[in-house]
Amino acid sequence: xxxxxxxxxxxxxxxxxxxxxxxxxxxxxxxxxxxxxxxxxxxxxxxxxxxxxxxxxxxxxxxxxxxxxxxxxxxxxxxxxxxxxxx
Amino acid sequence: xxxxxxxxxxxxxxxxxxxxxxxxxxxxxxxxxxxxxxxxxxxxxxxxxxxxxxxxxxxxxxxxxxxxxxxxxxxxxxxxxxxxxxxxxxxxxxxxxxxxxxxxxxxxxxxxxxxxxxxxxxxxxxxxxxxxxxxxxxxxxxxxxxxxxxxxxxxxxxxxxxxxxxxxxxxxxxxxxxxxxxxxxxxxxxxxxxxxxxxxxxxxxxxxxxxxxxxxxxxxxxxxxxxxxxxxxxxxxxxxxxxxxxxxxxxxxxxxxxxxxxxxxxxx
Numbered sequence: 001x002x003x004x005x006x007x008x009x010x011x012x013x014x015x016x017x018x019x020x021x022x023x024x025x026x027x028x029x030x031x032x033x034x035x036x037x038x039x040x041x042x043x044x045x046x047x048x049x050x051x052x053x054x055x056x057x058x059x060x061x062x063x064x065x066x067x068x069x070x071x072x073x074x075x076x077x078x079x080x081x082x083x084x085x086x087x
Numbered sequence: 088x089x090x091x092x093x094x095x096x097x098x099x100x101x102x103x104x105x106x107x108x109x110x111x112x113x114x115x116x117x118x119x120x121x122x123x124x125x126x127x128x129x130x131x132x133x134x135x136x137x138x139x140x141x142x143x144x145x146x147x148x149x150x151x152x153x154x155x156x157x158x159x160x161x162x163x164x165x166x167x168x169x170x171x172x173x174x175x176x177x178x179x180x181x182x183x184x185x186x187x188x189x190x191x192x193x194x195x196x197x198x199x200x201x202x203x204x205x206x207x208x209x210x211x212x213x214x215x216x217x218x219x220x221x222x223x224x225x226x227x228x229x230x231x232x233x234x235x236x237x238x239x240x241x242x243x244x245x246x247x248x249x250x251x252x253x254x255x256x257x258x259x260x261x262x263x264x265x266x267x268x269x270x271x272x273x274x275x276x277x278x279x280x281x282x283x284x285x286x287x288x289x290x291x292x293x294x295x296x297x298x299x300x301x302x303x304x305x306x307x308x309x310x311x312x313x314x315x316x317x318x319x320x321x322x323x324x325x326x327x328x329x330x331x332x333x334x335x336x337x338x339x340x341x342x343x344x345x346x347x348x349x350x351x352x353x354x355x
Contacts, residue, residue: 015277020234021284028241028288035245 097239099210107207113329115170138310148176151188295328
């Protein structure tokens with residue numbers, strides 16, 4: 001069994017600088033993708049979607065929700081449209 | 088032509104004020120008329136690092152509010168000709184800095200013949216940091232060889248590239264990287280991320296590497312910009328950085344590990 005002190009001894013040999021580099025590379029690539037991905041076209045797209053829907057039903061400005069979620073291998077574009085109450 | 092240069096980092100405590108003081112003093116010592124502005128409203132410290140804390144009468148916010156003229160608020164350095172310091176205000180009102188106010192002060196400095204206007208940014212990505220970078224033509228990003236500092240530098244680069252006036256006008260802010268508190272020994276041992284890796288991750292051209300040095304604390308203790316400590320490695324590295332900035336071809340120094348002597352090798 002590996003003892004408590006062995007753990008540290010083993011870690012001492014490890015190159016933590018490379019670990020730092022690898023973690024940063026992954027993290028920053030992610031953050032860049034997020035920065036580029038979402039904000040740019042979403043508001044315009046949302047406005048156009050509202051226009052299209054209004055050709056058929058009356059929805060108000062807050063009735064349409066557009067959300068882009070970033071997954072590991074794929075992104076999900078979520079559209080939520082609240083139709084007016086039936087009277 | 089005058090240039091506005093922001094010294095920024097995102098993260099606190101990495102050496103923005105030390106670098107601002109050294110850089111501005113270096114430029115002035117080379118004969119350029121230089122002003123350095125403290126943007127850290129509420130937490131003024133540049134005056135202390137530059138040893139002029141007892142000469143502060145009016146500050147940046149006083150000038151913006153028209154309570155003092157720029158000439159009254161600028162503190163002329165007594166050691167270096169051409170060097171002027173505009174201290175931050177100690178007010179707690181975060182709204183004291185307005186875009187119009189900051190712009191008018193910067194324009195007045197330009198009209199007054201200042202060739203370099205160095206903006207010492209506060210930490211964070213709040214209003215003060217935003218104001219410090221908004222009018223910048225160039226940016227000096229101060230980074231420590233440590234994960235959170237590198238990440239925050241990347242964040243602030245993103246803000247420079249999207250929120251600065253230059254970026255909004257479709258121009259680019261020229262970026263320079265300064266790595267401070269660098270220890271070649273620790274890099275060699277695999278304990279510290281190397282400058283090559285940092286440059287690679289941030290993809291910003293390297294302007295200087297300042298070695299970890301006792302001289303930096305000693306300089307701040309005495310209120311003397313560390314660049315004036317010409318015997319120290321940190322001081323020399325800062326002067327190299329200034330000369331490199333001015334276009335001279337200066338090789339990087341202090342990046343090699345000292346060779347251990349025979350006894351050190353034996354006994355560690």
